[in-house]
Amino acid sequence: PLLVNQIAAGEVIERPASVVKELLENSLDAGARQIVVELEQAGIKRIGVRDDGSGIGAEDLALAVSRHATSKISSLHDLESVASLGFRGEALPSIASVARLEVISREPGAEHGWRLSADGTDCAGEVAPAAHPVGTSVEVRDLFYRVPARRKFLRTERTELGHIEQLIRRMALARADVGFRVQHNGRELFDLRAAPESEPLSAHACGERLQTLLGETFVQHALEVDEQAVGLALSGWVARPAFSRSQTDLQFFFVNGRMVRDKLVAHAVRQAFQDVLHHGRHPAYVLYLQLDPRQVDVNVHPAKHEVRFREGRQVHDFLFRSLHRRLAGSCEQGGAQ
Ligand code: ADP
Ligand code: MG
Incomplete structure (x- = not known):
């Protein structure tokens, strides 16, 4: 499954911005209203995405990062047919195959959260209890440390950060109802307040958000x-x-x-x-x-x-x-x- 994951990751995970995109989409899918993104070295060293969404339960956590382990994909032929669908459902396993991944998550109503680390090994490791507010934190460290060839293709930090910023612009313009805070090397890049429910999204985007982003x-x-x-x-x-x-x-x-x-x-x-x-x-x-x-x-x-x-x-x-x-x-x- 590791090899298959790495092939899959080649399709999905091209650069740090691809990881950020997948993690943000997951947070939005989970209904998050506030998302915090922390980056180090344009995401190559570290990408942290924290949300206040619906969280992942202990059983689903293991499945979420190791879907290929149970997947029907066993040959390159299968892989090709999946590729045409855009590898949905494969983002976290793909990320785990090319970086160190840690997910901590807590569902509403749960007494505590659960933590799971995966770093490309077949077995995703043990799910352990962890303190966490309702929602999910995903940490991705040392992107492509297992895939030096791909690491070589990364451009300068500035270029990679530019891709991430452009991605955030797109997502934040699409979702003015969600707050986005983005930091790079401890410095704030964007702090975008979520539009209040009472305020029309367009008016909100027009003010603060448009100014910050454009x-x-x-x-x-x-x-x-x-x-x-x-x-x-x-x-x-x-x-x-x-x-x-x-x-x-x-x-x-x-x-x-x-x-x-x-x-x-x-x-x-x-x-x-x-x-x-x-x-x-x-x-x-x-x-x-x-x-x-x-x-x-x-x-x-x-x-x-x-x-x-x-x-x-x-x-x-x-x-x-x-x-x-x-x-x-x-x-x-x-x-x-
Ligand atoms: P997909 O999003 O296509 O289902 P992913 O690999 O991106 O596949 O994520 C796997 C699963 O993990 C998701 O379907 C979702 O159930 C869960 N998940 C991932 N990230 C989050 C998150 N931030 N909040 C809640 N659930 C999440
Ligand atoms: Mg996803």
């Missing part, structure tokens, strides 16, 4: 978007034409709350900017598209964030028209603003 200049140039068509709703912000950034990394598009990086979407947005401004500078935007889930397949290529719309043409035209109108309107009002 910077003050983006907020100063942000035009609010709020458009509806039959079965389609688009909200969020595009930066006024005057705002130009050479980087492409201020492009966030969410379909039904899920971050996507889609050709059709990118094309529609670019066309709208080009049409209004007559040049193709990198647009900056945070946009949320809502539509009937049956109108979109988000599982085309989960790792690549691709989606397929049933009515692609219609979605494209809606995006183009909505953004075109918003950008053109802002040009008329404020001159070059």
Whole structure:
């Protein structure tokens, strides 16, 4: 199972940001409202993720980190067929196969928590009682210490941290109802308050969170978007034409709350900017598209964030028209603003 795990891990765990992504997704799946992320050396030395979610019971803890041990995957052929599904249910075993993993968790109503360490060995070790508040702490240390070849492919700490920060931006923009605190080498990177239940998520994201995650200049140039068509709703912000950034990394598009990086979407947005401004500078935007889930397949290529719309043409035209109108309107009002 160790070998299989390591092969699987190659698919899932490419760099520290992949670990952070899997752990954050687990915390969100568990209904967490507060998540704390602690990083050392851009996560290579240590990634700690603590949440206040629903926790894992003692019996499930052992299963959670060693699913392959009982899995049907016994050949490369099986592995390939699983790969196409994106290895769901394999994140923790995969992480355990390439790093030292410790999970401490407590379910609501339990008298205490349980701890389990795994470091790639077949047997995940003993589950032992441990003090912990309700929720889960996952510690991942010495990433790729068992896989020197992969470790060699890691870029500089700065680059790896950049990937993690970008991931946090995506997740925090998707979930304004969850608080995120992120520290690196003991220094605070982000401290994002969860939106109060009474406050609309968009308003909250617009204030504090947008400023922290995208910077003050983006907020100063942000035009609010709020458009509806039959079965389609688009909200969020595009930066006024005057705002130009050479980087492409201020492009966030969410379909039904899920971050996507889609050709059709990118094309529609670019066309709208080009049409209004007559040049193709990198647009900056945070946009949320809502539509009937049956109108979109988000599982085309989960790792690549691709989606397929049933009515692609219609979605494209809606995006183009909505953004075109918003950008053109802002040009008329404020001159070059
Ligand atoms: P998946 O999330 O696809 O089920 P993972 O390997 O990521 O697979 O996690 C295995 C299981 O461990 C999850 O299904 C969940 O039951 C449990 N788990 C992992 N992380 C957490 C967490 N932070 N809170 C509660 N349960 C968790
Ligand atoms: Mg998971």
